[in-house]
Amino acid sequence: MHNRDHEVVWNDKKVHDIARVIKESNRILVGIGGGMPMAAGLNVLPLDKKLKAEEYWRFWYPYIQEQRLVKEVPAIYTQLAELLNGKDYFIIDSNPDGFIQKSGVELSRVYKAQGDMARMQCSQNCQNQSWIGKSHFEKMDKDASYQPVCPYCGAPMVMNVYVGKGFCQEAYQEKNSAYFHFINSSTKEPLVVLELGVGYTMPELIRFPFEQIVMNHPNATLVRINTMYPLCVEENKYKAICAEADIAEALPKILNALK
Ligand SMILES: [Zn+2]
Numbered sequence: 001m002h003n004r005d006h007e008v009v010w011n012d013k014k015v016h017d018i019a020r021v022i023k024e025s026n027r028i029l030v031g032i033g034g035g036m037p038m039a040a041g042l043n044v045l046p047l048d049k050k051l052k053a054e055e056y057w058r059f060w061y062p063y064i065q066e067q068r069l070v071k072e073v074p075a076i077y078t079q080l081a082e083l084l085n086g087k088d089y090f091i092i093d094s095n096p097d098g099f100i101q102k103s104g105v106e107l108s109r110v111y112k113a114q115g116d117m118a119r120m121q122c123s124q125n126c127q128n129q130s131w132i133g134k135s136h137f138e139k140m141d142k143d144a145s146y147q148p149v150c151p152y153c154g155a156p157m158v159m160n161v162y163v164g165k166g167f168c169q170e171a172y173q174e175k176n177s178a179y180f181h182f183i184n185s186s187t188k189e190p191l192v193v194l195e196l197g198v199g200y201t202m203p204e205l206i207r208f209p210f211e212q213i214v215m216n217h218p219n220a221t222l223v224r225i226n227t228m229y230p231l232c233v234e235e236n237k238y239k240a241i242c243a244e245a246d247i248a249e250a251l252p253k254i255l256n257a258l259k
Contacts, residue, residue, distance in 0.1 A: 030195075033201075039247035118133055120157045122153060122157060225245050
C-alpha cells in the first residue's frame with residue numbers, strides 16, 4: 001500500500017507521490033476550474049456582468065480576442081498537454097476561453113462544459129442553436145457598433161457561455177456524451193482523477209462528481225491541486241493526494257518528476 005496521507009502540504013514527497021500515480025495509471029480524467037486561468041495569470045472576468053445590449057459586444061469582443069483568438073497559450077496549459085501525452089485521458093474544462101484547445105491536447109478529448117466564448121447563441125436561445133462567431137467578429141473589426149442578431153427571432157446574440165438559464169448546450173452535447181462514456185468505461189484499471197483549480201463556484205459540475213467517481217472506483221486516486229480548497233471529503237482521504245499548491249508551481253515539478 002502506498003502511504004497516501006491527506007495532508008494538504010505541498011512538498012517534494014507530494015510531487016513524487018503524484019508523479020508515481022500518474023506513471024502507474026494509463027487513464028487520467030482531468031477537471032479544469034477557474035483556478036487554472038488564474039494560475040496562468042490570465043484576466044478572468046465574471047461572465048454574468050450586467051450590460052445593456054448596446055454595450056455588450058463593445059465590452060466582450062476585446063476580451064474574446066484576448067482570451068480566445070490572439071493570446072499565446074500560457075505554459076501551464078502546454079505542460080498539462082505534455083503530462084497527458086500518451087495517456088488515455090479526458091478533460092472537462094469549465095472555462096470558456098480557448099487555451100486548452102490550443103495547448104496540444106486532442107480536441108476529441110475535451111468537453112467545454114460551460115461553453116466557448118468563440119461561439120454565439122441567441123440571447124433567447126429560441127432554436128437551441130449556436131454558431132461560430134468568426135464572421136460576426138470580422139464585422140465588429142470593421143464596425144465597432146455592429147450588433148449581431150439571431151437569424152430566427154431577431155433577438156441580440158450573446159456569447160455561447162453558461163451564465164444560468166438559456167445556455168445553449170447544443171455544440172457540446174457530443175463531448176458531453178464522450179465524457180460520460182469515458183467515466184463509465186473507467187471501472188477497474190487504475191484511474192487518476194486530476195482536479196486543477198476547481199472551487200465552489202459550481203461544484204456540482206466537476207468537484208462533487210469527481211469525489212463520487214473516486215469513491216465508487218476501486219482503483220482511483222484523486223489528485224487535487226488547489227490554493228484555496230485543497231481538502232477532499234473524509235471518505236476519499238486514503239484515495240487522494242491533495243495539495244495546497246499553485247498550479248503554475250506544481251505542474252512543472254510534477255512533469256519534471258515524471259521524466
Ligand atoms: Zn432567436
